[in-house]
Amino acid sequence: MTDTTDRALLHALSGGHFISGEQLAHQCGISRTAVWKRLQNFNQRWGLDIHSVRGKGYRLSRAIELLEEEILATEHPDTNVAPQVHLSLPSTSASLLEQLQQGGLENGASVFAEHQSAGRGRRGREWISPFASNIYCSIHWRFDCGFAELGALSLAVGAILCRLLDEYGVADVGLKWPNDILVERRKLAGILVDLLGSSEGPVDAVIGIGLNFSMPGNADELIDQPWTDLESLGMGELSRNRIASDLVHALTSGLPEYAHSGFHAFVDDWRRFDTLLGSPVTVVMGDNRIQGIHAGISTDGALVLENNGEKRRYYSGEVSLRGTGSAGDGNA
Template identity: 40%
Template sequence: MANRDEHTLHQLLQRLADGEYHSGDELGDWLGISRAAVWKQLRKLGEVGLPLESVRGRGYRLTGGLELLSERRLREALSLEANRLVTALDVLSVTDSTNARAMLRAAEGQSGYICLAEQQTAGRGRRGRTWVSPFGQNLYLSVSWGFDGGATQLEGLSLAVGVALCEQLAALGLKDLGLKWPNDLLWREQKLAGILLEMTGDPAGHCCVVIGVGLNMAMPESAALSIEQPWVDLATACVAEGCEVPGRHQVAAGLIERLVLLLKDYHHEGFSSWRQRWECRDAFRNREVLVSSGTSSRSGIARGVDESGALRLEVEGEYTLCHGGELSMRPVK
């Protein structure tokens, strides 16, 4: 029954995605259900935060419409090489976490698996933080990838992923982008996207890494009330810069393309080939920052990163290396 209800809800969203009015009778005929059952499904849209508008005599519509993700459209937008590297691609309506789905595949040894979702009910950022995940508004994407030779091959990977994401958005016309060590993408020093890496397998042998990317595309203000830091979405940034706001398929397909090509060669190239590109986007280079763990913190001057992606922190003229893990960094105001 749950699968049938989910299928019905997905069909309803497809009908309402055009942003036009549709009567209850029309929706019932389309779905093959009663008006009462239609109303039950419409109530679910409010529960996931979608802006449903109702006008007597005209029907119902989703204000502004909705671009639902499609596996077929994403596959069609990928190059032949990227399609070959993507062994499976799932587009889910609602899931707990795309990283959790990808971790299950990674535990089975599947490399090249891509998972996207319209909404996450338990989306996670670094250090156990909640990733706010309203339905159909943002981008939630995870990739599983296998590596032989152990976890040392993954050094600096989260930073390289940040560069790939940054370059994808820059290719779409956005300019004022920056990277915050170890894995945040900023626009004018406001958080636009975050990256989460998780690993399973043998740290000294064959292992799988899952790369999760959360990108704010068109974040509703009501959904963002729990975010405890300055944030921005892609639509706002594009309007402010006067460039065209890209669609979700355009951004997602471009990012998938860049990620799988990055991962294909990363065990040969490592972070060294990405280091200069990261430092060109370093939002806090030569600025005073505070680096914190769960129990301690220290301030210093951020002096870029080394060949492994560790932050070079200058404290009273001495340099120390800070490795990602559970550390976080913020500027000292």
Template identity: 40%
Template structure:
């Protein structure tokens, strides 16, 4: 289904739009009411299906979409993960959405943004009653020994500001068994919760925590969030090895993240910084 087949219908609230209730399981009006005083900061559009929420929202950003624009889809047919991997979604088993946020200054000021988003998601899950959430550098959400969610951040520079389209995907239920091979063992909220949170309440909570963290990041960068992020970092102080593809690039003691989001690794050669987005982290 292409986007033109799911054109949103405007509501009386100018900050929100919604598709017909029969075609999408997220009701922006309901999310709007749950956001309370924060509702004016977000513009929410819900689609039954799209290729990728990040791709669609990036296009809308180029057309002047406001900061705080949110696109949530019941189903992605070609969702993108880190390093070009796919992230597919279904309404019963996942929550996938993208958020547009505009920042003053250059893209260089956004170093460490994916880590800040991870902190916001971890807090949003914790505030929704999910226990045991952890973070893995640079953009994985961990739970029950596996990956429950991922983050994809697309950055663009404008004449007088920069923008980020932040894609977030969470597993509510485990993916079905099949022939697909996962880089990381998948996890799901259903593994640790007797009753899953309502998807609309979960989305509202995540947006609430994202707004707070994005404000703090805009004021002080990742440095202002570093200590909070490291409290969720599951491999803090543990021996790890970095993989570039399938090859071991280096190994040492993981010392968390620097003030700009770089991974810190204590090796025989000293304290090293890793900035590459193509490096995977594995416990020794």
């Protein structure tokens, strides 16, 4: 009941226009006092900026588009499992991992949240998740192979996401090894993969993606690295529901490619989107920092670093532009 009433309130306010407390109470079937309490709760829990003016009512500081399970389920009817949409979760990946441990999931099961209270980045970092501003999604896929064959899965997902953004017309979209999505060296999206299973297989993958759509005005205070969003890139007219639906479709089409052919099916795309090729970079591995020229990736997804004419492969670590001091992170 709580989620249904909260969603009804948010729908009524989503246009960003004033609406009276009396109207809100009537539409949602609750008292005006309950309306006020819930709106206070929205601000405290999710950081929603809600303006209140005597005689005019309430309005959100900016219009929002809520994700709708019905739209996501019908946009691509060939996707077998209906996506789940929540107003708030600690983490979309944590939700899928919990469901997986409780009794299994079908391939393609996906979870979206309008807000994450404990969104995770790579290496334990926090992923900033303002309400209804971006796309926070996780999807499950089971692979018959073992862990070793999935070492480049996150790179393949990066290539899948770049293909989609390229189809939308996002100019200069690129990949930073292993899987950050950049535009003009500003972070647009991140990826985090959790694997559960055995070394021989099968292995269940939960793939988390955070894609910046329309960051709030205070985002610079919250994020400690250069970032961008689709709205800033001239893509603000895209529907969040369309992006979410297209993302699930792209993944449920691309992940079977990986299951069949491994990373070989994605190497050419990854190299096409490799945004740091030829740049001086630093590979950060714990306390170690190794400098060199980014010479591309190998067919199994390793970073190739050239130093004094010698090329070496690296299968773990993070990459930063030399001198920037920031390696970035992934999401979920």
